[in-house]
Amino acid sequence: MVKKRWLSLFVENEVGVLARVSGLFSGKSYNLDSLTVGVTEDVTLSRMTISLTSDDQTFExxxxxxxxxxxxxxxxxxxxxxxxxxxxMFVKVHTCSEQDMTRLNYIREIFNAKLIDYDAEAALLECVQPEQKNNDLIRLLENHYPNRLEIVRGGSVAMEAVSISDNTV
Structure with missing residues (x-):
């Protein structure tokens, strides 16, 4: 069954490790949906969070x-x-009228996004949400501001929940 998969890797914090791990995916023609990496509490280790869409056999x-x-x-x-x-995720909305900014503020509040920069004609939003919620925000913004968006997504990070009863996404 093809579905969204998540991996967390602990890797040696050395030059070239990211290239070797990502090279493994490209060498086998596996497509990554997202890959993020950062140092852990142990400076000799980095944690990679990888998401991909694959079937069971490929994932194994x-x-x-x-x-x-x-x-x-x-x-x-x-x-x-x-x-x-x-x-x-950062989203810049170009060519904003006063009415556009009013609507954007309403949308921003609903999605718990921050307005981090603006001028007379553009606004920059920062949104830290689960991937699906960011996708929903993009779809809504595309409907209201067609051909006026600039989007940068930083990739997902994930960590195991503390307990099963936690509200997880």
Missing amino acids: QVKKQLNRCVEVVKVIDLTDTPIHMKEL
Whole structure:
């Protein structure tokens, strides 16, 4: 079954590790939906959060190949695990009239986005939400501001929930 999958990798914090891990995906023609990486509380390790859409067989191959990489310390499959996931996204809306700005402020409040910069003709929003909620915001903005958007998405980060009863996304 083809579905969205999540992996968390702990890797050695060394030059070239990101290139080798991403190269594994491109070499096998696996497409990544998102890849983020950052140093952990242990400065010798980085944590990569990878999302991809794949079938069960391909996903098992990906996990096996990642486990074979010398620099990969641990591979965690988060696919069926309760997680907290967020994605950073910036959206710039160009050519805004006063009426556009009023509507944008209303939309911004609904999606809990921040207005972080603006001038007489443009506004810049910051949204830190689950990927699907950011997708919903983009669709709504495209309907109201067609051909006036500039979007930058930073990729998702995810971490296992503390307990099963947590509200996870």
